[in-house]
Amino acid sequence: MRIKIAVVAGLGVLAWLLPYTIDSYAIHVVNVIIIFALLAVGLGLAMGVAGQVNLAQVAFFGVGAYATAILTTRAGLGFWFAAVLAIVITVVIGLLVGTPALRVQSHYLGIVTLGLALAFTNWVTNAQIAGGAEGISAIPAPELPGVDLSSEYLFYYLELIVFALALAFGLFVVRTGLGRRMRAMRDDSLAAGALGAEVPLLRMTAFLLASVYGGVAGVLYAGLIRFVAPESFGIANMFLLLGMVIIGGRQSLIGCVTGAVALYLVRELLSDHPTYAQIGYGAVVVLVVVFAPTGLAGIPPRLRALRRSSGTAARLQPFQAYETDVSSDDATILAIDGISKHFRGLKALDDVSLSVATGEIRGIVGPNGSGKTTLFNVISGLYKPTAGRVEFGGRDMTNVTPYRLSRAGLSRTFQNLRLFGDLTVRENVLVALDRSRTLDSWQYVLAPWLVSARDRRLRAEAGAVLDRFGLVEFAGQAPKALPYGIQRRVEIARAVAARPGLLLLDEPAAGLNGEEVRQLGEMVRSIRDSGVTVVLIEHNMGLVMSLCEKVTVLAGGRIIAEGTPAHVAATPAVIEAYLGDVMEIPTEATR
Amino acid sequence: MQVTLQTIIGGISLGAVYALVALGFSLVYRTMGLVNFAHGNVVTVGAYLASTFYLSTKLPFALAMIVAIAVTGVIGLVIERVLRPLENKDFDLMLIGTIGFGIVLDALIIMIWGATGRAVPSPVAGAPIELFGLRIRTYDLVVLAIAALATVLLVLFLSRTKRGAAMQAVAMDHEAATAVGINVGRSNAIAFMVGAGLAALAGGLVGPLLYVSPTLGGALGIKGFAAAILGGFGSIPGAVVGGLAIGVLDSFAAGHFQGYSELVTFLVFTAIIMIRPTGVFGERTVNRA
Numbered sequence: 001m002r003i004k005i006a007v008v009a010g011l012g013v014l015a016w017l018l019p020y021t022i023d024s025y026a027i028h029v030v031n032v033i034i035i036f037a038l039l040a041v042g043l044g045l046a047m048g049v050a051g052q053v054n055l056a057q058v059a060f061f062g063v064g065a066y067a068t069a070i071l072t073t074r075a076g077l078g079f080w081f082a083a084v085l086a087i088v089i090t091v092v093i094g095l096l097v098g099t100p101a102l103r104v105q106s107h108y109l110g111i112v113t114l115g116l117a118l119a120f121t122n123w124v125t126n127a128q129i130a131g132g133a134e135g136i137s138a139i140p141a142p143e144l145p146g147v148d149l150s151s152e153y154l155f156y157y158l159e160l161i162v163f164a165l166a167l168a169f170g171l172f173v174v175r176t177g178l179g180r181r182m183r184a185m186r187d188d189s190l191a192a193g194a195l196g197a198e199v200p201l202l203r204m205t206a207f208l209l210a211s212v213y214g215g216v217a218g219v220l221y222a223g224l225i226r227f228v229a230p231e232s233f234g235i236a237n238m239f240l241l242l243g244m245v246i247i248g249g250r251q252s253l254i255g256c257v258t259g260a261v262a263l264y265l266v267r268e269l270l271s272d273h274p275t276y277a278q279i280g281y282g283a284v285v286v287l288v289v290v291f292a293p294t295g296l297a298g299i300p301p302r303l304r305a306l307r308r309s310s311g312t313a314a315r316l317q318p319f320q321a322y323e324t325d326v327s328s329d330d331a332t333i334l335a336i337d338g339i340s341k342h343f344r345g346l347k348a349l350d351d352v353s354l355s356v357a358t359g360e361i362r363g364i365v366g367p368n369g370s371g372k373t374t375l376f377n378v379i380s381g382l383y384k385p386t387a388g389r390v391e392f393g394g395r396d397m398t399n400v401t402p403y404r405l406s407r408a409g410l411s412r413t414f415q416n417l418r419l420f421g422d423l424t425v426r427e428n429v430l431v432a433l434d435r436s437r438t439l440d441s442w443q444y445v446l447a448p449w450l451v452s453a454r455d456r457r458l459r460a461e462a463g464a465v466l467d468r469f470g471l472v473e474f475a476g477q478a479p480k481a482l483p484y485g486i487q488r489r490v491e492i493a494r495a496v497a498a499r500p501g502l503l504l505l506d507e508p509a510a511g512l513n514g515e516e517v518r519q520l521g522e523m524v525r526s527i528r529d530s531g532v533t534v535v536l537i538e539h540n541m542g543l544v545m546s547l548c549e550k551v552t553v554l555a556g557g558r559i560i561a562e563g564t565p566a567h568v569a570a571t572p573a574v575i576e577a578y579l580g581d582v583m584e585i586p587t588e589a590t591r
Numbered sequence: 592m593q594v595t596l597q598t599i600i601g602g603i604s605l606g607a608v609y610a611l612v613a614l615g616f617s618l619v620y621r622t623m624g625l626v627n628f629a630h631g632n633v634v635t636v637g638a639y640l641a642s643t644f645y646l647s648t649k650l651p652f653a654l655a656m657i658v659a660i661a662v663t664g665v666i667g668l669v670i671e672r673v674l675r676p677l678e679n680k681d682f683d684l685m686l687i688g689t690i691g692f693g694i695v696l697d698a699l700i701i702m703i704w705g706a707t708g709r710a711v712p713s714p715v716a717g718a719p720i721e722l723f724g725l726r727i728r729t730y731d732l733v734v735l736a737i738a739a740l741a742t743v744l745l746v747l748f749l750s751r752t753k754r755g756a757a758m759q760a761v762a763m764d765h766e767a768a769t770a771v772g773i774n775v776g777r778s779n780a781i782a783f784m785v786g787a788g789l790a791a792l793a794g795g796l797v798g799p800l801l802y803v804s805p806t807l808g809g810a811l812g813i814k815g816f817a818a819a820i821l822g823g824f825g826s827i828p829g830a831v832v833g834g835l836a837i838g839v840l841d842s843f844a845a846g847h848f849q850g851y852s853e854l855v856t857f858l859v860f861t862a863i864i865m866i867r868p869t870g871v872f873g874e875r876t877v878n879r880a
Contacts, residue, residue: 100864103864104865111626239690246687278697285688290676293684
């Protein structure tokens with residue numbers, strides 16, 4: 001920590017002294033580099049952190065620059081007032097460009113944002129107000145009492161301060177709740193939603209951040225160059241910026257800045273051979289995505305991992321049982337009434353009704369394809385039922401989005417594990433623990449101390465959860481590197497960390513060995529004793545028999561039996577569903 | 592009425608070119624779930640190759656085209672081979688990888704052919720045909736005929752040959768395809784090669800219609816992609832219908848909005864993708880995951 005502060009202070013002093021050592025051309029280059037670094041941080045936040053493929057970042061930059069130019073030269077506004085308006089305009093445009101993200105992702109989002117960016121350059125090349133292909137010149141220099149900002153040396157200090165603030169803010173976002181939630185959404189938007197992340201809002205937040213950075217960069221560009229023309233904001237610069245972010249390492253803001261500085265310097269060195277430079281960085285982009293997807297920023301951790309690999313292996317500690325909470329009443333926590341779910345012709349669920357009492361451990365069993373997971377998906381809001389009603393905690397929760405259900409106290413695990421792969425185990429738990437609303441993100445700007453206080457509190461709580469589940473030694477590791485059984489436990493810890501009233505476990509024992517299954521049974525019982533109602537889908541009959549008070553059997557999308565484990569096991573319909581009626585096995589001839 | 596029909600006719604030949612570009616996109620997408628962002632650049636390469644062989648080495652137009660298709664096919668193979676480690680793993684990274692290839696191709700084009708464009712004379716002589724007072728250029732008919740022939744051949748390849756059937760299987764489920772012994776890597780490679788060949792065909796055909804310049808493919812690529820989405824991404828008939836529709840839309844936009852036609856086309860395209868991401872013929876959901 002102390003070393004970090006020293007490094008940052010040292011870099012600050014060097015940056016402050018830099019103008020004294022270089023000539024006027026070099027300072028111009030540095031000023032442009034800072035603007036690209038700002039853009040790269042914005043793109044890194046949208047694409048690397050939030051996973052939103054945003055190919056309109058340079059267009060946001062252009063909107064900011066053009067708005068400043070038009071407002072100062074055409075409307076005669078002062079530079080600073082125009083600058084504020086320009087950033088507001090950029091944000092509005094950014095949110096509009098981002099709306100397709102609510103419907104489409106990945107490739108589609110990439111092409112839509114690229115198309116809209118081209119639409120922007122098409123507009124500025126044609127519109128009279130934007131000066132057409134010639135652009136707008138003679139933008140007034142920003143005025144500051146006592147400081148002549150038309151000097152590039154002094155403008156450098158303005159840029160440096162803005163950039164330092166912007167980078168610090170970006171890092172603050174990434175390392176606290178909002179950034180964690182965005183990264184969770186990037187890794188697995190489904191699981192993030194099921195843990196209470198407001199996915200649509202987060203996607204818009206990503207575009208909001210990207211456009212703020214784009215707008216600020218645009219304003220600085222207008223103030224620095226004092227001339228705007230369409231080609232500065234075209235597709236070539238977009239791909240250059242993309243190259244910076246990918247080569248630097250899109251998931252790390254420091255990496256994005258490094259990439260911007262490195263690539264721009266290399267391009268400057270090769271300025272006599274721009275096409276060679278372009279071939280070079282295009283090829284490097286290809287090589288990076290294939291061989292080093294985390295970019296330059298990923299190199300130090302890789303080296304550290306190499307050195308650390310000889311260390312002692314982390315060990316799983318035993319689960320520590322909860323205090324028993326006996327204040328359970330006999331109310332119904334979950335009531336499902338006549339739920340059907342059809343996928344085209346297939347009736348995955350057909351008029352299913354069941355109710356679960358508070359404090360119960362309910363087992364749901366049935367042959368493969370009998371609709372168990374579909375039922376969970378309907379309850380947790382991932383599927384909209386074709387017909388029927390889901391009541392949770394006494395309220396109608398049919399067709400409610402997963403994140404609202406999560407906030408109402410529903411938590412679940414997934415059959416084939418959906419951990420956030422690029423987050424650490426601790427961060428996985430933190431995402432679930434953090435029950436703050438994304439709408440409260442204004443605190444990041446107006447009351448950052450509240451954010452950091454909350455984050456400290458959450459970290460302490462996460463430590464307690466990890467301790468209880470015996471995962472402390474794995475806290476800093478990425479879950480995908482862990483053995484399967486431990487991943488299962490992490491997922492349960494994460495689901496419990498959301499402090500649910502009702503916990504849905506989808507085949508929690510799948511892939512576990514005998515001892516692990518025994519521990520799981522202990523864990524589930526203790527979780528129930530702490531006041532959480534549990535519904536679990538399971539194929540391991542031994543576990544179901546020993547754990548569940550009541551078992552519901554599904555077959556072919558219908559409930560065929562319900563009752564105590566012993567009662568259900570003796571029901572002929574259940575035996576038939578599992579073993580089939582021996583007399584009616586179809587043969588080749590009768591098909 | 593006369594003007595409207597004339598606009599439609601004007602749009603259809605470009606629409607056929609968009610359809611070819613869209614077919615290339617769709618073929619790669621349906622096989623491996625990837626949008627090849629370098630596709631537009633491959634179109635430009637094809638256009639330059641065809642025009643170079645046609646103008647400089649004086650090859651017949653058809654032969655120049657075949658050479659161009661062969662060369663770009665190799666480019667497609669190279670792209671697929673380099674990005675193969677990422678296949679079925681990380682689509683966002685692959686997408687960025689294809690953008691990287693696009694950047695490289697773009698620079699290579701400028702290095703080989705320069706930054707200025709060239710005009711390609713029409714390979715078929717003869718005055719426009721007059722029909723019910725409408726003027727139809729003979730070359731437009733040639734473009735339509737070749738595009739139709741290419742589409743039919745592609746459909747026959749996919750439905751009638753063993754290799755084509757294997758590619759269909761990979762498209763449906765690459766894991767199951769591996770399990771029954773289909774070489775998924777080779778299937779993907781062929782998809783990329785044929786896709787690049789279609790791009791070259793589109794580029795070669797569009798040469799005499801538009802001005803061949805380094806930025807040609809960028810616009811064609813995005814419009815071809817829009818066409819593919821409009822018809823339903825991954826669908827062969829969808830690509831054809833979408834291409835013709837975008838061509839006509841383009842032609843109308845150019846007539847009514849002049850310089851702003853591109854802006855209008857992209858706004859319409861965004862609106863369509865928001866309303867119906869799966870397009871007209873699309874069945875699959877947007878995310879294959």
